[in-house]
Amino acid sequence: MTPDELEQIAEKERAAQSECATELRVCVAAGCLSCQSDKVKDALDAEIRQRGIGGCRVKGVGCMGLCAEGPLVSTSKGKMYKLVQPSDAGAVLDTFDPGTQDKILPAHLHCPTDTPFFQSQQKIVLENSGIIDPERIEEYIARDGYSALMKALTEMTPQEVIAEITASGLRGRGGAGYPTGLKWSTVAKAAGAKKFVICNADEGDPGAFMDRSVLESDPHRVLEGMLIAACAVGAQEGYIYVRAEYPLAIKRLRTAIRQAERLGLLGANICGTRFSLHLDLRLGAGAFVCGEETALIASIEGQRGTPRARPPYPAISGLMGGPTLINNVETYANVAPILRKGGAWYAGIGTEKSKGTKVFALAGRVKNTGLVEVPMGITLRRMVFEIGGGIPEGRQFKAVQTGGPSGGCLPEAALDMPIEYESLAKAGSIMGSGGMIVMDESSCMVDVARYFMDFCMTESCGKCVPCRVGTYQMHRILTAITNMTATPKDLAMLEELCDLVKHTSLCGLGQSAPNPVISTLKSFAAEYKAHIEEHRCPAGVCGIDAEGDKA
Amino acid sequence: MAAYTTHPAQPSTDKRWKLVDAAMRRTGKSPRSLIETLHTVQEAFGYIDEEALRYVAMSLRVPLSRAYGVATFYHFFTLKPAGRHTCVICLGTACYIKGSRQLLEAVEKDLRVAPGETTADGEISLLTARCLGSCGLAPAVVYDQEVAGKVDANSLRKRLHDWNEQARSRHDA
Amino acid sequence: MTQTGDIKTLKLDGRDVSARADETILQIARQNGIFIPTMCELEGLSSPGACRLCLVEVKGSSKLMPACLTHAEEGMEVTTGSERLVNYRRMIVELFFTERNHVCSVCVSNGNCELQSLAQKVGLTHVHFPYRFPGEQVDASHGRFIADHNRCILCTRCVRVCDEIEGAHTWDVMGRGIQSHVVTDLHEPWGASASCTGCGKCVQVCPTGALFEKGRSVAEMHKRRQFLPYLTLMREGRE
Numbered sequence: 001m002t003p004d005e006l007e008q009i010a011e012k013e014r015a016a017q018s019e020c021a022t023e024l025r026v027c028v029a030a031g032c033l034s035c036q037s038d039k040v041k042d043a044l045d046a047e048i049r050q051r052g053i054g055g056c057r058v059k060g061v062g063c064m065g066l067c068a069e070g071p072l073v074s075t076s077k078g079k080m081y082k083l084v085q086p087s088d089a090g091a092v093l094d095t096f097d098p099g100t101q102d103k104i105l106p107a108h109l110h111c112p113t114d115t116p117f118f119q120s121q122q123k124i125v126l127e128n129s130g131i132i133d134p135e136r137i138e139e140y141i142a143r144d145g146y147s148a149l150m151k152a153l154t155e156m157t158p159q160e161v162i163a164e165i166t167a168s169g170l171r172g173r174g175g176a177g178y179p180t181g182l183k184w185s186t187v188a189k190a191a192g193a194k195k196f197v198i199c200n201a202d203e204g205d206p207g208a209f210m211d212r213s214v215l216e217s218d219p220h221r222v223l224e225g226m227l228i229a230a231c232a233v234g235a236q237e238g239y240i241y242v243r244a245e246y247p248l249a250i251k252r253l254r255t256a257i258r259q260a261e262r263l264g265l266l267g268a269n270i271c272g273t274r275f276s277l278h279l280d281l282r283l284g285a286g287a288f289v290c291g292e293e294t295a296l297i298a299s300i301e302g303q304r305g306t307p308r309a310r311p312p313y314p315a316i317s318g319l320m321g322g323p324t325l326i327n328n329v330e331t332y333a334n335v336a337p338i339l340r341k342g343g344a345w346y347a348g349i350g351t352e353k354s355k356g357t358k359v360f361a362l363a364g365r366v367k368n369t370g371l372v373e374v375p376m377g378i379t380l381r382r383m384v385f386e387i388g389g390g391i392p393e394g395r396q397f398k399a400v401q402t403g404g405p406s407g408g409c410l411p412e413a414a415l416d417m418p419i420e421y422e423s424l425a426k427a428g429s430i431m432g433s434g435g436m437i438v439m440d441e442s443s444c445m446v447d448v449a450r451y452f453m454d455f456c457m458t459e460s461c462g463k464c465v466p467c468r469v470g471t472y473q474m475h476r477i478l479t480a481i482t483n484m485t486a487t488p489k490d491l492a493m494l495e496e497l498c499d500l501v502k503h504t505s506l507c508g509l510g511q512s513a514p515n516p517v518i519s520t521l522k523s524f525a526a527e528y529k530a531h532i533e534e535h536r537c538p539a540g541v542c543g544i545d546a547e548g549d550k551a
Numbered sequence: 552m553a554a555y556t557t558h559p560a561q562p563s564t565d566k567r568w569k570l571v572d573a574a575m576r577r578t579g580k581s582p583r584s585l586i587e588t589l590h591t592v593q594e595a596f597g598y599i600d601e602e603a604l605r606y607v608a609m610s611l612r613v614p615l616s617r618a619y620g621v622a623t624f625y626h627f628f629t630l631k632p633a634g635r636h637t638c639v640i641c642l643g644t645a646c647y648i649k650g651s652r653q654l655l656e657a658v659e660k661d662l663r664v665a666p667g668e669t670t671a672d673g674e675i676s677l678l679t680a681r682c683l684g685s686c687g688l689a690p691a692v693v694y695d696q697e698v699a700g701k702v703d704a705n706s707l708r709k710r711l712h713d714w715n716e717q718a719r720s721r722h723d724a
Numbered sequence: 725m726t727q728t729g730d731i732k733t734l735k736l737d738g739r740d741v742s743a744r745a746d747e748t749i750l751q752i753a754r755q756n757g758i759f760i761p762t763m764c765e766l767e768g769l770s771s772p773g774a775c776r777l778c779l780v781e782v783k784g785s786s787k788l789m790p791a792c793l794t795h796a797e798e799g800m801e802v803t804t805g806s807e808r809l810v811n812y813r814r815m816i817v818e819l820f821f822t823e824r825n826h827v828c829s830v831c832v833s834n835g836n837c838e839l840q841s842l843a844q845k846v847g848l849t850h851v852h853f854p855y856r857f858p859g860e861q862v863d864a865s866h867g868r869f870i871a872d873h874n875r876c877i878l879c880t881r882c883v884r885v886c887d888e889i890e891g892a893h894t895w896d897v898m899g900r901g902i903q904s905h906v907v908t909d910l911h912e913p914w915g916a917s918a919s920c921t922g923c924g925k926c927v928q929v930c931p932t933g934a935l936f937e938k939g940r941s942v943a944e945m946h947k948r949r950q951f952l953p954y955l956t957l958m959r960e961g962r963e
Contacts, residue, residue: 031687034698067687206682207644244590244627245683283590285625287900288681302585303617304624304897309773309793363645363686370687401644435686437644451647455681461624462878462897462904464774469819472902473853493853500815503788504776601910614893615909615919623898 001264001271003150006141009263013142021055022096023076024048026084027130028060029216030248031209031370036086037071043086044073047093056096062217064130065121067370069111074130082111116386117368122349124357125333126373129217134252137259140220146265148339152228153273156339161232162188165335167343169355174200174291174328175403175432176508177354177421183325186315187233190323195235197226197277198319198326200296201242201249204288205404206455208435210359211329213371215242215249218333219256223266223279225332228339230277233325237278241296244283253281288405288459292507293318293326295461306463307507328433330359350376354420354431364401364437367392374419381415384438395440399523403432405452405459406512408519409445428519430512444541445524446531449517450478456513467510470501474517481528482542484535491532495521559609562602567595571603575610582613585621589628598629634669634676636714638707639693643682651690655679657704661711674718675711734800749791749802750778760804761813761842763820764879765792766929768952769888772880777813777842780804788812814846815853822853823902824860825874826932832945833933839877856902863908865915868938869927871906876934878904882926889955894920925951 017023026032026041044058064072069082073092081092094103113119123129132139140146152161166181187195199222203211215222226238242250257279260266268276282300289295290305297319299305318324334356338346347355354376360383363369367389374383380400384390391397399409408429410417417423421431439448457471477494480486498514498521505511521528530538537543561568574591578584588611592603599622608618622628640646640655655666658677662670669676685691688700694710730745736758743752748771753760763775771792779788783801791804803809820826820839828834860873883895883906894917898907908917927935928947936945 030698031685031700034685034688034691034700067685070687204681205644206642206647207686208682209686245680282587284627285586285590286627286681287625289900299586300583302581302583302587302613302621304620304900309790361686363689364648369645369689404644435644437648439648443648448648451644458901459681460901462899462901463772464776465816465819465878466776468878468902468904469823472856473819473822476854496815497853500812504779504812504816506773506776604910614887614896616894616896616898616907619907619910620896620898624900 003147003154006146006150009138010142010144013138017142019055020057020076022057024056024058024092025061025064025074025076025130026058027062027064027070027072029063029213030246031063031067031213032070032072033248035071037084039086040071040073040084040089043089044092047089051093051097051099053093053097059133060135061131062129062134063126063213063371065126065371066111066117066368068368069370072111072130078113080111080113081105081109083108115389116382117370117372117389120378120382120387121373122357122375123373124337124346124349125214125221125330125359126217126371127337128221129213129371132218134217134219135255137220137256137263140218144340145220145336146224148336149224149227149231149265150271151339152231153271153275158188158232158234161228161339164339164343165232168334168338168346169343169350169353170331170334170338170346171354171421172328173330173334173358173433175406175430177431180327180331183315183327184229184232186313187235187323187325190316192321192323194237194320194322195233196319196322196324197230197233197235197238198296198300198324199226199238199240199332200291200293200326200328201240201246202284202291202296203243203246203329203433204291204459205406205433205435207361207363207401207437208404208433209361210371210434212246212249213361214329214333214359215246216252219249219252220260221333221336222253222329223256223260225327225335226279227266227270227277228335229325229327229332231275233323235325236276239280239282239300239319241282241284241290241300244285250281250283257281287461288455289461289507289509292509295507296326297324304461306461307509309506330434351418351420353422358419358431358434360434360436362388362436362438365391365395365440365442366438376420377418379416379418380410383419383436384415388438391438391440395442397438398441398443399439399445399448401429401437401439401448401516402435403430403512403515404435405455406430406508406515407432407435408515409439409448409523410519411523413523428522429515442539442541444482444537444539445520445527446478446481446537447539447541449520450475450482452516453478453513456509460509460513464504464506464510466501467505467507467513470497470505471510471513473497474501474514478517481531482537484531484537484543486532488532491528559606562606568606570595571607572610575607580611582611585611585613585618586625589622593628598632600630600632604630631669635674635718636695637676637678637693638711639678639680639683640666641680641683641685641689641691641693643680643686643689643691645686646682646690649689654690654692654702654704654707658707658711661708672718675714732796732798732800734796734798734802736802737804743796745796747796749780749789749794749796749804752796753791753804758804759845760791761817761846762792763838763842763877763931764881766881766885766949766952768956769881769884769929772884775816775879777816779809779812781806781809810846814848817843817846817848818851818853820877821851822855823878824856824858824876830942831875831933832936832940832942833875833947834943836943836946837933838931863914864938865913866917866920866922866938867915868922869914869924869935870938871908871914871935872933873905874934875932876906877932878906879931880906881929881931882906882935885925885929885952889952890921890923890925892919892921892923895926928952 094100171177295305314324773790778791781803863871
């Protein structure tokens, strides 16, 4: 494969696409697929064949973002249809079949795209999502795919690649926000005969599905990012550690790897250079802690996913003792555009310390649940009320939770804060991997804190004492509070435990486990007080069992 | 012990062991392939029993206690056979906020099983998931591998009822 | 790797000390008569850094560092016993007590128990967190030894000594989080274990009365660990 050959594939694909006047794109990512979007696709296909409409074809694409309104269908001309059932195939086709074009689309299928949900987004990571067929490498190539890899291999030195990533200001999208360029240069400089690149696709935060969407919608983008990274740091072997709970993402990744290998974009002597990279998948097996990098490495090595003390960091001594670069899916997904358009372009987006865009999975008590990509620095208020469309059923906003079980719940007062790594941390939460859960007055914040503590307790690996026993003790107290049996003494104990577990736990899971408690204690102290002193739950969530079955 | 020096004999003539052997060969038959191999065992047999664990551990030269430690560390692995049907209720944050706990309580009450258990007649296993990633469709439930979104107690009860009806008609026939 | 000839000077609780670069803060503290409490650490075995009792403050680092795994660096300033650390350590010992069922008065290791003496050293007068009272098993299937899980603190010394020194790897940890347990082979009775050589190393390194010799009555179990530094030393000599 040479740059010219790559361009030929792109040209051929573009030519084939231009022959088709209208392309009907049906989302076949997991969200819409669970609403039978595959049947919608078949129905549209059958309808076109039956009517014999020329220059029109149907294809399966990745996520279009507005998951709550699925199955979604869009056209290459910019129209979008929501909640499409197989029986709606005729109505959808009526709108551009020359014979029936004047028919009016039933209102429930019409999905306006001039809304803030679509207009406020800026897509870099998701630029191909919902547009290309994730199972065809040619479509990715037609949209400049693998051109960044070509550039890195033929026009740039590894140092220049790293310099470009550093200039972009890209930071780790897994949650902690470590500068990506710095990580790459550490691995590049680390001594070791065999180096590794790993993609962390063990998206474990409950309420987060950004990485799954990227892998299902545009898997080649992640492969290209990993290839460029491997070339920059000098790795010859790579692993994608993906949750076993994501069968569709696994299938598409396997397909993508096979396709890239067949074109000589992956494997030995890539594009005729001396650079080789062998990529393989490793499946997670239901352990949240494996998102922690040292636990992830242990898991790839076939062991219990328990973290170890750092230093040494994986960049120096990781998989099988070799220098190892671990980045998250979204981080790798940003790499190719940065190389294509330059670090300075990327650094022009976002804020001073948080550059570029971030993908969020917006869910919970908000009208537009789904996947959005926004420039860093946008306020939480715009996220919830403009993009999210506000709270349904005329209810009151109460809190927005970011960062999953490691993050915190932010109250109304924090809504005008820009979304940045530092500001979120200052407010008592974290950026996290991108889960954003909106809660209204029907959520009890003590119950939410108990929910997250239950999560941390069951996901604790059990290696270190503060996390193993501390999360159990905190969970016990929070359960007592929600059962209205706690005393003010318990609350003091809870605060003590938060401090202990936060500062003495071995890994990030334990160190951040108290965050949901600390943040709710800070912003919603009155709710704790009501449970403990007045034995009542202001949201009416707790104590339901005692009052009888409401279901 | 001869079993440690040569490859142990397959536990039975069941053809599925060939799949397991192939998976071990493909991943280089090293202790590092333990998790990958356990995935294959579970896919082939539905669960990992002691016999399988012993066979895999011996083949890959992983100490027995380590194999057991790994198999019980990861919650995706199950050491007990599952029921004819599985009902997985997502307890991810988005689903929880939208009432999946109430769904779980309803099923626990109806079936008289706790999460991770199977009904006495072996028909239905009740499981919970940390997050299916279908947060846009919360609350989500997986019935026998098929994801259903925006589930309420009524539709959930109906599905369980249907399964029980099927079981009854099978029983009668 | 750092060369062993590389000598660093650092401050330990305000005192200037010198150390080799491959020495840990814990080793240096011990050489200088400074007590840092430990539990999972045992000389001759690898350190998992899991009990978190030996955490120390290092100037310039926002995080507390485990003394058993942190190596000496030039100009390092380490505080080993601030009020905050003492407080954390006491709470961690409390958590140990609440996790299983520790009843000293009926324990074979009463008077020779590391958990008991640690509680005294950190000044623990009472446990203010509630106890869990789990129902734990006692495995008396082995001919010479007994495993009483009520007294296990999951320090994993037995797992490491069996793997690293004996080479049998009979023990490992099953489950995770608060549900973790040490097991022999495929969670079989210890007496039925095919891999156990019956060497008893695990029993001797166990800090509490969780693993003990049959026939011992209350306060009669004394652990003998001379073999561990000896075996480690002899193996190093062989290389």
